Every structure is written in C-alpha cells, then in structure tokens.
Amino acid sequence: MVAVAVLAPWLAWLVVSLLSVYLLNLLTHARSGLPPGPRPLPLIGSLHLLGDRPHRSLARLARTHGAPLMSLRLGSVTTEVASSPAMAREFLQRHDAAFATRSVPDATGMHAAGSVPWLPPPPPPPPPPASRWRALRKMMATELFTPHRLRSEKVGELMDHVARLARDGKPVNVGRVAFTTSLNLLSRTIFSHDLTNLDDDNRSGEFQEVVTGIMDEAVGTPNVSDFFPMLAPADLQGTRRRLARLFARLHVVFDAEVEHRLRTRDAAICFY
Template sequence: MGISLLCFCLVTLVTLILIVKKIKHSKWNLPPSPPKFPVIGNLHQIGGLPHRSLERLARKYGPVMLLHFGFVPVVVVSSREAAEEVLRTHDLDCCSRPKLVGTRLLSRDFKDIAFTPYGEEWKERRKLAVRELFCLKKVQSFRYIREEECNFMVKKLSESAVNRTPVDLSKALFWLTASILFRVALGQNFYESKFIDKEKIEELVTRLNDVFLKLDDLFQRVIDDHKSPGRSKEHEDIIDAMLDVLHKQGENDSLKLTVDHIRGVVSNIFLAGIDTGAINMIWAMTELARNPKLMKKVQSEIRDNLGNNKETITEEDIDKVPYLKMFKASAIGRDPKLWTNPEEFNPERFIDKPVDYRGQHFEFLPFGSGRRMCPGMPMGMAIVELGLLNLLYFFDWSLPDGMTIDDIDMEEAGTLTIVKKVPLKLVPVRVM
C-alpha cells in the first residue's frame, strides 16, 4: 500500500511538472533551449571557452536560443539579424544590466558605467564619459602619450634586436597598453609611480577576489594626490576631468558625482582597457607570424607609404596605411553565412566592403552597438593602430631558432576576453 501510494505520488508529480513546463513554454513562446540539469542549468555545457561552446550550441539550436546559468535564464543571439533586433529595434528593452553579486563588487556597488543598470544615474555617467572623458578632443589631447610610450617600446625592443634575442611580445604589448592607460587615467608614469607595485599589476588585473580592495586603495591614493594643491601635472588626465565636474556640481543637482563614481569609472578603464588592446595586437602579430607573405605585404605598404627615414611614428601616419586597418578587423567576423572561410585570417576580404566597426553593421561588432556601445572605442583604436604600426615599420620579425610556423601555438584561453594561452615570442630585427 505504501509503495503504491509513493509510486502514485511520483507519477503525479512528474506529470504536473511536464504539464507546467508545457504551459510555461506555450505561454511565453520561448526560444529553443538545450536540455538542462537541476540547479546548474546549462553551465556544464559552457566549458572553459564560452565563445566556442556557444557557437556549437547555436549551430544546433539556432541563432536565438535560451540557456540557464544556474537559475538565471539567458538568451543568446548569434546572427546579424538577431543582433540588430536586440541592439537596435529593442535596444531600450535590452540595455540594462542585472544586479549580481560579482558585478556589484566590480562596480563599487554600481557606481561605474559598464555594470550599472539602465536609468537616470547611468545616463548621467554615460554622458560624462562621452562628452568629457572619451570625446575626440580629449582622446587627441593624449596623442603625445601614446606616441611616447610606443617610442619607449621600440627602444626596448631594439635592445633585444641587437643580439637577435627572442622577446615575449605578449608581455611587451600588455605593458604598452598599461603604460598608456596609467598616464591617461591617473597622470602617473607607470615606471616611476610611487603608488604602483609593478610586479603585482598582472595579478591585480586577472584575479577577482581581493583585487577590488587593492585597486580601490591604489585609486584612492592617486585621487588624493590629484587633490593636492601643489601637485605638478604634465596634462589634464581623466581623474582631473572628473574631479573638475565634481567640484562644479551644485548642491541641488539631482544626481551627484562622488569619489566612488570616479573609482568605478577608472576601474572600468583599467579592467576593460589594459588587456583588450594588448590581446588584439597579440593575435594580429600571431596571425602575421603564421603568414609570412602577408606580413611582408603589410610591411611593404607601410614602408613604401611612410618612407625609410622616419625616426618616430605619429598618429598622422595611421591613415596613410589603409591595409593595416583591414588586417586588424579580419579576426572578428565568424558567421559562415556572411563570411567566406570565417576562421581564415584574410584581411583582403575587407577590400571595398562597406563594413565599419562603429556599431552600424551588425555582422561586425567589436565594440558593441546601441546605448551600451563601448565609450572607449576611439582610445582603444588609437592604441592598437599606433602600436601595430610601430611594430611593423621598425622591425622584421622571425621565429626563434628551431621553431617553424607549425609550432606556433594557437590555443585560446579566457572567458570574456580570449587570450593566447601560450605567450607569443618572436625575434625582432631592426630595419628602420
């Protein structure tokens, strides 16, 4: 009797679950979804390389699919049409951000731009970023910093070139972007700063647990230094600009800027900017190292257009080399319906193709689109273009002794940003 009752209850419970599930799907007309486990949902299907896992799932379940990260439903879109639907047609409905524990820590209780939910507070901060921090005039004012740091990188690489010593290009490009952003955001020379423990910067950028307290302490000390009346400065950096806004705001302003907001925005710049620019340059140089003919072609165009006697490269030189812009972009598109052989590194696919990176062509969105489009796009592009131009103008590049093209490791690592797992090491040969 007891066993029969238990079986009846189990059958009834399973039947009710199936009925509720069917009604729920019918009511909401949800996108296709892979089977999920209790509690973890579809997390077991994501793995260590989410972009590859999501690509495989999208091939099976379509360009709009529903996943569950634990108990959190997540809609994944992976086609040009679906991206346009989300980022243009329904931009206002989709542009907010969930309040999660991790993003609360990362954003200093939602005092930043990247993770703050959509609303009046976020709109004011976004306006500050676009008008004051990353406007064209402000980005151009930092041009000499980018040029000086690239010159310093060329000098260091030239020292290795004397003895044909392999250099860790991954590390060199990370320090290049870090050096530029330290001066732009904090007004501090990376190699001379009294606040920076240089050996732990990589740890601060890549580890999440106690990083926030350490970064907050670093940023607060720099902010306090900026407030000192006798402080000498070579230029007005981003903290100066935000402190100026803070001092000018009135008592009756509805949305006040605070020091917490300054720390949040500066944190966005570092955590989003240091690695992404370097990662793009590292993958570009990796692909060129695997394609020597392509490397020679882009170098020939650069040197033919700029001449053979330049001591330094300036940002005015970037527009003289259109081929450089094409090969930076070629690693972004992945949809085989839109791109021929999308996994192949082929910059020439962009010749006479009206596809731009500024968020209006939804098959190609390196900086996103809509209200949440990356406000740091002009700064990021300037760093990547100038860095690559210096590497390819002043140096030829060869593989270390005993290494062939087939030995170049292309394994990926990371989640939100996809890094080269094995650092790229090449031998610089100074030619200019």
C-alpha cells in the first residue's frame, strides 16, 4: 500500500504529461497548415492505420481524408503522402531540388553517408564548382543511365544465356539472371571486370542474398527507430547490427578488388 501511495502521484504526473503532449501535438498540427489527415493517437500517431499492406492502407486513407496530398503522423515523425500522378510530378519533377533530401533510415547509419539515394541537395547558390552532389549525379547521368556499349554487351550476354538454356530445355531463374546482369554492369563500370557470371549460381546467389538482405533491413522492414528517433541509440530491433554484418560481407569483396587494383598498378609502375 505504501508503494502504491508513493507511485500514484508519479503515475498521475506521467498520464497528465502524455495527455498534455498529445493535446499540444494536435493543436500544433491543426495550426501548422499541413494537409488533412487522420487524427493521430498518443505516442503512435497513425501507425496503427498502415497495417501489413501500407500501399493499400494509404490509398484508402487518401480517399477518406483527401487526395492528392495527405498528412500522417507516424510515431513522432510527420509524413506527407502524395497520392496522385499530378502531385507526385510536383514533388519529383517540378520541385525536385527542394525535396531532394530524403530521411536516412537509422539502420543504414554511416553506410548511407555517401549513398546517392540519400545525398543531400547542393547548398543554395552559388554552389561550389565541384560539389559532391553535382559530381555524382553527373557521373550517374553520363555513365550509368544512358545508352552505352557496355549495356548492349551485357544485354547480349543475357540473351545468349537465356537462348542456350531454352535450347537445352532448362528453366530460367529470371530474378537471378537479371540480378547478375545488373551486378556485372555495375562492377564492370567500377572495377573494369565482372564480379560473377551468369553460369555461376553460387557466387551470384551469395551477392543476391546480401543485397536482398540489405534492402530488407534498410527499407523493407519497419524500424521503431525511424518513427521514434529518441529510441534509435538503443537499436531495439537489432537492425543496425544485422545490417553492419551484411555490409561487412560486401566490404570484403570491395576491399579485395581495391587491393588487387593497387597491386596491379604497382606492378605496372615497377615494370615501366
């Protein structure tokens, strides 16, 4: 009884504090000029409305609360949802520079620091003449996303591989051969040679397993740290640790390629 008497004031204070924060959030949301959306619950916001098929839940919520733009409170993070082609065009095409910065998933941590999907936009004008953002985007536009002889070569290899399997009456693992072709396209661009080949199912499967695992952990699995940033240091779901192990497997391959390139360069210099 004494313990209950001691704890009662603290529990009452906690309840009042949570209700005060909730009401303050509602008032702030109402006066913020944000688009309409469902009224958030204390602490969790509208997370309970997403379900296991968020794309369908978001479409249903947009019909209820107003398309083409809707505001959601996911945990402690405010999110805007564009639910029409015209509104998506406004964000992704006409005002892409203003909305280029994307929130970095907590699990990726330092691994995403230089990743193109999460690169911040260039600073306000005048920008530096050789900013990292501009240099990487230019490299992607000129080397990766334009018709190129290398791409034609890789597509030709893929077609020959599929034709040979068809002649032999063997099944085609579409996901595996498409992944291997994309992987070799990137590795040829970066390392000047293929990391695997279309007939090497073991090595291709290992890379596919790692990359699929990274995507699942980084963006495919809800992480409480992304909705409640104050809890991020605790890594309650262990996502950071699992992702670090997956990246370590990739780094072994990349480090070996870099070391090989350095040895080859040193040998060429000595020969010269």
